[in-house]
Amino acid sequence: MATTKTDPKLALAANGATSKKPKLYEGLTREQLIQAYRIIYTSRRVDDREILLKRQQKIYFQMSGAGHEGIGVAAALALKPSYDWFYPYYRDRALCLALGVKPYDMFLQGVGAASDPSSGGRQMPSHWSYPSLHIVTQSSPTGSQILQAVGCAEGGRYFSRHPKAAPVPDSTLVDYRQFKNVTFQGDEVTYVSLGDGTSSEGEFWEAMNAAALEKLPVVFCVEDNGYAISVPVEVQTAGGSISRLVSGFPNFHFEEVDGTDPIASYAAFARAVRHCREGNGPAFVHAHVIRPYSHSLSDDERLYRPDAERERDAQRDPVTRTQMFLLREGILDEKGINQLEKEVEAELQTAVDLALEALPPAPESITKFVYSPDIDPTSSAFDTQAVAPEVPADGKKPAGKTMADLITTTLRDEMRRDDRIIIFGEDVADCSREEYLKRKLVKGKGGVFKLTFGLQNEFGPDRVFNAPLAEAAIVGRATGMATRGLKPVVEIQFFDYIWPAMMQIRDELSVIRWRSNNGFSCPVVIRVAIGGYLTGGAIYHSQCGESVFTHIPGLRVVFPSNSQDAAGLLRSAIRCDDPVLFLEHKRLYRESFGRAAYPGPDYMIPFGKAKIVHPGTDLTVITYGAVVPRALQAAQKLEREQGVKVELIDLRCLNPFDWDTIAASVAKTNRALVAYEDTLSWGYGAEIAARLADQLFDKLDAPVRRVAAKDVFVAYQPILEDAILPQPNDLFLAMKELAEY
Ligand SMILES: Cc1ncc(C[n+]2csc(CCOP(=O)(O)OP(=O)(O)O)c2C)c(N)n1
Numbered sequence: 225m226a227t228t229k230t231d232p233k234l235a236l237a238a239n240g241a242t243s244k245k246p247k248l249y250e251g252l253t254r255e256q257l258i259q260a261y262r263i264i265y266t267s268r269r270v271d272d273r274e275i276l277l278k279r280q281q282k283i284y285f286q287m288s289g290a291g292h293e294g295i296g297v298a299a300a301l302a303l304k305p306s307y308d309w310f311y312p313y314y315r316d317r318a319l320c321l322a323l324g325v326k327p328y329d330m331f332l333q334g335v336g337a338a339s340d341p342s343s344g345g346r347q348m349p350s351h352w353s354y355p356s357l358h359i360v361t362q363s364s365p366t367g368s369q370i371l372q373a374v375g376c377a378e379g380g381r382y383f384s385r386h387p388k389a390a391p392v393p394d395s396t397l398v399d400y401r402q403f404k405n406v407t408f409q410g411d412e413v414t415y416v417s418l419g420d421g422t423s424s425e426g427e428f429w430e431a432m433n434a435a436a437l438e439k440l441p442v443v444f445c446v447e448d449n450g451y452a453i454s455v456p457v458e459v460q461t462a463g464g465s466i467s468r469l470v471s472g473f474p475n476f477h478f479e480e481v482d483g484t485d486p487i488a489s490y491a492a493f494a495r496a497v498r499h500c501r502e503g504n505g506p507a508f509v510h511a512h513v514i515r516p517y518s519h520s521l522s523d524d525e526r527l528y529r530p531d532a533e534r535e536r537d538a539q540r541d542p543v544t545r546t547q548m549f550l551l552r553e554g555i556l557d558e559k560g561i562n563q564l565e566k567e568v569e570a571e572l573q574t575a576v577d578l579a580l581e582a583l584p585p586a587p588e589s590i591t592k593f594v595y596s597p598d599i600d601p602t603s604s605a606f607d608t609q610a611v612a613p614e615v616p617a618d619g620k621k622p623a624g625k626t627m628a629d630l631i632t633t634t635l636r637d638e639m640r641r642d643d644r645i646i647i648f649g650e651d652v653a654d655c656s657r658e659e660y661l662k663r664k665l666v667k668g669k670g671g672v673f674k675l676t677f678g679l680q681n682e683f684g685p686d687r688v689f690n691a692p693l694a695e696a697a698i699v700g701r702a703t704g705m706a707t708r709g710l711k712p713v714v715e716i717q718f719f720d721y722i723w724p725a726m727m728q729i730r731d732e733l734s735v736i737r738w739r740s741n742n743g744f745s746c747p748v749v750i751r752v753a754i755g756g757y758l759t760g761g762a763i764y765h766s767q768c769g770e771s772v773f774t775h776i777p778g779l780r781v782v783f784p785s786n787s788q789d790a791a792g793l794l795r796s797a798i799r800c801d802d803p804v805l806f807l808e809h810k811r812l813y814r815e816s817f818g819r820a821a822y823p824g825p826d827y828m829i830p831f832g833k834a835k836i837v838h839p840g841t842d843l844t845v846i847t848y849g850a851v852v853p854r855a856l857q858a859a860q861k862l863e864r865e866q867g868v869k870v871e872l873i874d875l876r877c878l879n880p881f882d883w884d885t886i887a888a889s890v891a892k893t894n895r896a897l898v899a900y901e902d903t904l905s906w907g908y909g910a911e912i913a914a915r916l917a918d919q920l921f922d923k924l925d926a927p928v929r930r931v932a933a934k935d936v937f938v939a940y941q942p943i944l945e946d947a948i949l950p951q952p953n954d955l956f957l958a959m960k961e962l963a964e965y
């Protein structure tokens with residue numbers, strides 16, 4: 225077998241030339257090699273079994289790990305299950321088997337059984353998730369696990385450096401930490417793998433950069449089978465070699481190896497893992513493998529690969545190679561091989577028979593684990609009283625604080641209370657060059673809107689730091705950290721730039737709990753500056769788009785309109801156990817509307833509870849965000865001029881939203897207007913209007929109306945901006961017309 229970059233001492237020993245000690249193969253014993261073959265063979269035969277089951281229509285999908293078994297088993301030999309952390313991809317069947325997953329577990333996933341430990345029938349087979357082995361739930365988007373692996377490593381390192389953050393606090397107050405047991409090891413390593421095609425994804429490069437910058441103990445393993453479905457590597461990767469492209473990343477240890485050779489692969493992995501464990505930074509293992517079974521059962525590679533090329537690959541098949549090696553070395557004879565294979569076949573037969581009898585999940589279970597089953601942020605536990613503000617000595621009313629002030633104060637108080645809170649994003653630190661702060665040469669920035677000002681100064685750079693300009697990385701790393709028990713409160717600088725993070729938000733963050741059947745969770749808070757009315761904000765600093773996110777199951781979406789609500793809702797967001805998108809309207813940050821005294825360090829508002837800003841009997845206006853003060857102005861004018869009493873509802877929280885308050889109000893007023901800043905069509909108001917039509921049809925005396933932005937982006941010239949965004953006068957006219965209907 226190829227032994228590239230072999231330690232010469234081991235090679236000698238392997239040749240049996242030095243002593244009578246048992247022969248070692250790159251440090252592996254004969255027993256380990258037999259076990260490695262058992263795994264390699266089992267892995268291939270699980271694939272074969274699944275293919276048969278799929279053809280018999282007893283399972284619904286098949287994705288093989290064929291050809292990748294050698295590198296998988298090698299990685300598992302170099303790493304430790306339930307100690308290190310694993311973000312494998314779908315070809316890592318052999319790795320998972322070697323870490324301790326049973327073939328039976330894999331067949332349970334194939335049939336979609338309720339008892340499937342990965343997902344309870346929610347995910348396709350080969351989407352691994354085994355919490356006790358530290359194999360973190362995987363998805364289907366290629367490469368979306370890579371940034372999370374980086375965050376996972378950061379989480380482990382953070383707890384090693386700040387062990388005080390790990391224990392669950394004695395708390396009578398509601399707190400996600402009660403349900404998030406933390407484990408960490410000082411020298412743990414995070415494994416992440418991907419295919420050669422996936423190395424073209426931007427998130428891969430963001431992850432490599434972050435890992436190199438932070439010198440994180442992550443082993444990146446590219447399993448290069450030369451194809452991404454039908455696209456060959458030279459069309460995918462400039463120059464045809466990913467090793468060459470990544471070779472400039474600092475702090476990395478690099479290996480390139482024949483991944484069909486488990487012994488050479490083990491040696492490469494052992495060196496890579498040592499580099500990581502010793503704290504020298506990340507490692508990169510580029511493993512050349514084969515893909516003998518086409519991309520999936522839906523693909524026929526004969527359509528794009530000639531026989532000669534496929535036959536060349538077959539010469540390197542890890543199953544036959546390893547078998548031949550064992551025979552050649554006299555580690556197993558033919559009888560021994562037959563015996564082992566017979567044992568595996570018998571085990572698989574039993575596993576298949578049992579899995580086919582397993583019960584499917586109950587249809588009524590579908591809504592389980594969309595959100596945390598442990599903490600309900602809509603409950604009364606989140607309904608706490610505001611503390612009365614201190615009255616100044618002169619007896620005057622205390623000055624109201626802006627929304628910006630109270631968000632900062634809330635963040636500071638929560639960080640004092642909970643050492644697991646980490647803040648990062650673009651420009652959120654006071655100053656990345658710490659010595660400038662220490663020597664008091666600079667005051668510090670603390671965010672482009674200054675909401676995190678002073679937090680790095682107080683809590684240090686491990687807890688508040690600038691991230692590279694890469695939104696997917698901000699959310700992806702936060703997701704990995706939260707999986708480990710941290711509470712990242714990250715910032716997306718402008719809503720307009722949230723889109724690179726969309727894959728992480730929609731396909732990962734929001735669905736990790738559900739898809740793993742509550743095996744994993746990642747309650748991240750994403751703070752986002754949103755909205756227009758800025759006079760010059762233009763297209764790319766004024767966007768709304770909240771309904772894109774309220775459409776995502778598993779994600780809480782909050783949108784406060786005033787200081788006190790922002791403080792109470794942000795605290796609920798931080799202490800709860802679900803991912804939260806916390807939308808902060810830029811125009812409201814320092815508005816005189818809605819200023820308030822700080823409601824205290826335990827003040828919370830439950831999610832999904834609206835506020836009646838202005839009570840009325842004639843017409844209900846349902847709104848939120850920066851439209852609240854504009855609608856209030858319009859309602860007051862309408863009352864003054866025409867005596868029409870508008871009931872103005874500020875939703876405050878968009879998912880979940882307070883249907884009960886809306887329904888009670890509309891049942892009373894019989895008229896409803898939904899007003900929002902986002903573009904009119906397909907917007908948030910559509911859902912409210914549809915529900916009103918559906919459930920309160922018999923209460924309505926007029927059609928449900930909407931006032932919103934025109935269906936264009938926000939323009940720069942203020943005259944255009946005014947024409948595009950809903951103005952108090954637009955709201956006034958719509959209210960008047962509806963009242964008169
Ligand atoms: C983001 C994304 N784009 C496209 C796909 C469809 N898809 C699934 S696997 C795959 C090819 C992956 O190739 P590679 O990374 O080389 O891994 P391999 O399957 O060869 O092991 C594609 C295009 C996907 N799952 N996710």
Ligand SMILES: [Mg+2]
Pocket residue numbers: 419420421447448449450451452453
């Ligand atoms: Mg490939």
